[in-house]
Amino acid sequence: MTTTSRWVxxxxxxxxxxxxxxxxxxxxxxxxxxRQGAAALIEGFLSPDLSRExxxxxxxxxxxxxxxxxxxxxxxxxxGLPLAFLxxxxxxxxxxxxxxxxxxxxxxxxxxxxxxxxxxxxxxGPGAAAGAMALAVxxxxxxxKLCAEQMEAVDPGPVEALRLTGAGRPATAxxxxxxxxxxxxxxxxxxxWECNLRTSTVLGFVGAGGIGQELxxxxxxxxxxxxxxxxxxxxxxxxxxxxxxxxxxxxxxxxS
Amino acid sequence: MDIHTSDLTVDFAHRRLxxxxxxxxxxxxxxxxxxxxxxxxxxxxxxxxLLGAVCATGSVRVGGMDPYSAAQRRAVRRATxxxxxxxDLVPGLTARxxxxxxxxxxxxxxxxxxxxxxxxPSRYAVRLGTLAERHGVAExxxxxxxxxxxxxxxxxxxxxxxxxxxxxILADEPTSGLDPVNAAAAVDAxxxxxxxxxxxxxxxxxxxAGRFPxxxxxxxxxxxxxxxxxxxxxxx
Numbered sequence: 293m294t295t296t297s298r299w300v301x302x303x304x305x306x307x308x309x310x311x312x313x314x315x316x317x318x319x320x321x322x323x324x325x326x327r328q329g330a331a332a333l334i335e336g337f338l339s340p341d342l343s344r345e346x347x348x349x350x351x352x353x354x355x356x357x358x359x360x361x362x363x364x365x366x367x368x369x370x371x372g373l374p375l376a377f378l379x380x381x382x383x384x385x386x387x388x389x390x391x392x393x394x395x396x397x398x399x400x401x402x403x404x405x406x407x408x409x410x411x412x413x414x415x416x417g418p419g420a421a422a423g424a425m426a427l428a429v430x431x432x433x434x435x436x437k438l439c440a441e442q443m444e445a446v447d448p449g450p451v452e453a454l455r456l457t458g459a460g461r462p463a464t465a466x467x468x469x470x471x472x473x474x475x476x477x478x479x480x481x482x483x484x485w486e487c488n489l490r491t492s493t494v495l496g497f498v499g500a501g502g503i504g505q506e507l508x509x510x511x512x513x514x515x516x517x518x519x520x521x522x523x524x525x526x527x528x529x530x531x532x533x534x535x536x537x538x539x540x541x542x543x544x545x546x547x548s
Numbered sequence: 549m550d551i552h553t554s555d556l557t558v559d560f561a562h563r564r565l566x567x568x569x570x571x572x573x574x575x576x577x578x579x580x581x582x583x584x585x586x587x588x589x590x591x592x593x594x595x596x597x598l599l600g601a602v603c604a605t606g607s608v609r610v611g612g613m614d615p616y617s618a619a620q621r622r623a624v625r626r627a628t629x630x631x632x633x634x635x636d637l638v639p640g641l642t643a644r645x646x647x648x649x650x651x652x653x654x655x656x657x658x659x660x661x662x663x664x665x666x667x668x669p670s671r672y673a674v675r676l677g678t679l680a681e682r683h684g685v686a687e688x689x690x691x692x693x694x695x696x697x698x699x700x701x702x703x704x705x706x707x708x709x710x711x712x713x714x715x716x717i718l719a720d721e722p723t724s725g726l727d728p729v730n731a732a733a734a735v736d737a738x739x740x741x742x743x744x745x746x747x748x749x750x751x752x753x754x755x756x757a758g759r760f761p762x763x764x765x766x767x768x769x770x771x772x773x774x775x776x777x778x779x780x781x782x783x784x
Contacts, residue, residue, distance in 0.1 A: 450637060453636035454649065455601075457628075457651075457653065457708075458624075458628075458653040460653070471638050472640055475640075
């Protein structure tokens with residue numbers, strides 16, 4: 293590459309980045325204009341609401357968030373794992389079933405979880421059930437793809453060895469594919485639980501229950517002291533779940 | 549089970565390789581045969597072709613059945629015990645589960661429930677115990693496969709092949725990676741199989757092949773020799 297073309301490339305990149313920044317409205321002036329709001333936010337954050345009554349509400353919201361994330365995981369696994377079996381190439385499911393499972397999984401994960409939450413709020417009404425269903429449906433699509441890839445990554449030798457005994461597809465999957473993929477599958481499920489927990493904290497903004505609902509109310513009322521307490525609670529549960537899940541995954545011998 | 553192939557050819561188009569080239573042979577029921585040849589001679593591919601596991605042209609009959617017919621393939625495989633290089637056991641499971649999973653095509657729903665509970669179905673327990681005792685792995689049955697030595701893995705693979713009572717045994721390099729004592733034990737076990745079982749052992753080891761009454765030597769996918777003895781000229 294010549295020096296001139298390098299300069300032209302750099303200038304073009306700078307123009308594109310400048311165009312993106314100006315289009316998004318980010319500027320020092322905007323930050324200066326919003327300094328009063330920022331000051332109020334920081335002030336609220338430095339004095340979290342630790343009243344017994346509010347802490348009780350936070351605890352209830354945390355419990356509901358954990359319930360949403362676990363329920364979402366349970367139904368995501370119940371729906372996603374059978375799809376993963378059908379998708380995994382080494383399970384050799386009949387071609388039409390495999391194609392159908394791929395399409396279903398792509399549709400489920402293609403719609404963002406927040407949009408699923410809006411759809412379920414419109415269907416079953418606001419609350420934790422809508423959040424759990426949104427996580428289940430979106431998570432099923434994700435798990436189907438990731439678990440299928442995990443199954444396809446197993447050592448093909450034992451799989452073929454069993455197939456050559458005359459074992460059928462389900463038996464080969466159960467006896468040769470799943471035992472080899474099990475640590476990886478467990479690791480994926482735990483990771484999905486972590487993701488569910490993070491997502492369920494924002495699902496409440498669209499009325500799908502959990503701590504996000506409390507966050508939305510505090511934000512609307514400019515109660516930054518409450519917001520501070522809620523964010524601290526979210527960080528705490530995410531840290532606890534992250535640690536616990538990492539410990540379990542390490543025990544299972546999974547690398548991720 | 550008798551074996552008959554006629555003009556059997558296996559091409560691996562993606563590697564531009566003809567692994568088995570117009571092979572015609574007959575093996576009588578109950579014969580014990582060594583399939584000798586250097587690496588790449590087509591031994592493993594021939595064994596897989598006998599089970600309909602690779603795309604092939606020509607004709608194959610195993611016990612009168614066509615392994616390339618979807619309806620008969622499973623019957624051929626059920627009647628065959630396969631021992632592969634290194635055993636190809638499932639690493640996450642115990643030696644016991646690996647040893648009896650070869651019988652899975654015969655399992656009833658009740659057997660499956662027993663297996664899922666981590667136990668051996670009662671109708672296989674006695675035979676499994678006898679075979680494990682005979683091949684010296686009775687003490688290791690509870691151990692996970694990853695804790696077994698190469699020799700133990702090979703013996704578990706042998707039990708997996710024998711447990712369903714096969715009429716044909718196909719062993720692909722059963723002594724590969726084993727020390728001389730374990731290798732001799734593996735060959736002894738194959739030689740000791742009764743005359744009701746046809747045995748084909750693929751090997752590149754002249755000494756192992758010499759233990760069998762008939763040696764079929766392959767070179768470049770073709771039959772280079774068929775007889776009781778053979779010298780090292782097969783490798784030159």
